[in-house]
Amino acid sequence: MATKVDGLLFDKDGTLFDFHATWSVWAARIIHDLAGADKDKVVRLAAALDYDLDRQEFAPTSVVIAESSQTLAELIVQVLGHSTVPEVEHFLMMSASEVPQKQTLPLAPFLAELAARGLTLGVMTNDNEYSARAHLKSVGVEGHFDFIAGFDSGHGAKPDPGPLLAFARATDLRPARVAMVGDSTHDLIAGRAAGMQTIGVLTGLATTEELAPHADAILPDISHLPAWLSE
Template identity: 55%
Template sequence: MTPRAVLFDKDGTLFDFGATWNVFAQRLLGRLAEGDMALAARAAEAVRFDLARGVFLPDSPAIAGTNRQIAEILAGVMPYGVDALEVMIVEEAAETPLAEAAPLGPLLDGLRGRGLRLGVMTNDTESVAEAHLGRAGVRSRFDFVAGADSGWGAKPSPGPLLAFADAVDVLPGQVVMVGDSTHDLIAGRAAGMLCVGVLTGMAGREVLHPHADAVLPDIGHLPGWLDGLR
């Protein structure tokens, strides 16, 4: 079946994960620890962030987790409540530097020129997704933007993916789900969509391949892959 829509994950897909979220983590942990390096170390271990190298480890629960889930983890080692932590996470996330995985404007315009409907579904909050897409100057290219707090659940549940298909009036089998984590691809499979993995997150090809119809270096290769379906 010919694709009629593409649904993107945000972090690690539209935006390079390491270049964007390693900076976020360093800023957040510095803010929370307030100079207490022992506290920063405990928090970093809880979310599997290597303070010395300034990078998330591949098994970090923050990679595909929701802001609420990250807040719950940090609350176990820091003197803050879950609600307060979630607010601080959202505040820092909204301002984190963005590194586009590929030039987004031309790519998205090209996909829309093919008649494809476009959406974003992230396990981040909807407000942060809106802020990031707005800062990147590409919000208007998307017909649908949802976060884990938008009312349809979070990946790996297929619920928010099916909400996208319904919103743009296409069958799930006519949607391509593009993401950098197994959460994205498992959700796509459960929704009955085509699944494309990209290597701009923390997962390698060997991790994504069992769940994907294709694994691409980044979203810039998506048009070529779509051409191969014809």
């Protein structure tokens, strides 16, 4: 049963947007773009990212799911042995910002319904803020959020609670009256550390069993939030 909630802080990929439908094909393209014609590097880079080239999908253990794009860039540079972290990070940022997003449900009316309940809404992602805003703008919902932050927004990255507490400060909400909504353990661990309520959703790659130890509730997807809020 939900305690009184005044604000909802959403993860982005795997929560607002379907992770597999959005990112799996993109990943195959960027692996080949980065590795070039070197087949050995293609295989090694895919392995480092826990990405199945034949099935075109990530394993649940992939760093891509929950880590920051800076961490991803550092790993890619280690595997490739050339380029620099800032160069790779910029490439990833620009490439990712243009990827069409598959919404987990029509977001605009859903977010409008939540706002009509008097809820303050935010997004905190371990993606960079530039890409996050580009993705939200591409589906017409950037303006629905009172707070949007990435790992590079100056508040830190999940599972550190810092960026979640920044949302509470920016919107003048008590952390205990905020629910962190996400598809990964990073989201929920950060929420618990921030003193927030934690809601896991199953639109990413994590299972119920993985999320359960860190979640106050687990929902199939964010469309079930209004019912949870009304309990």
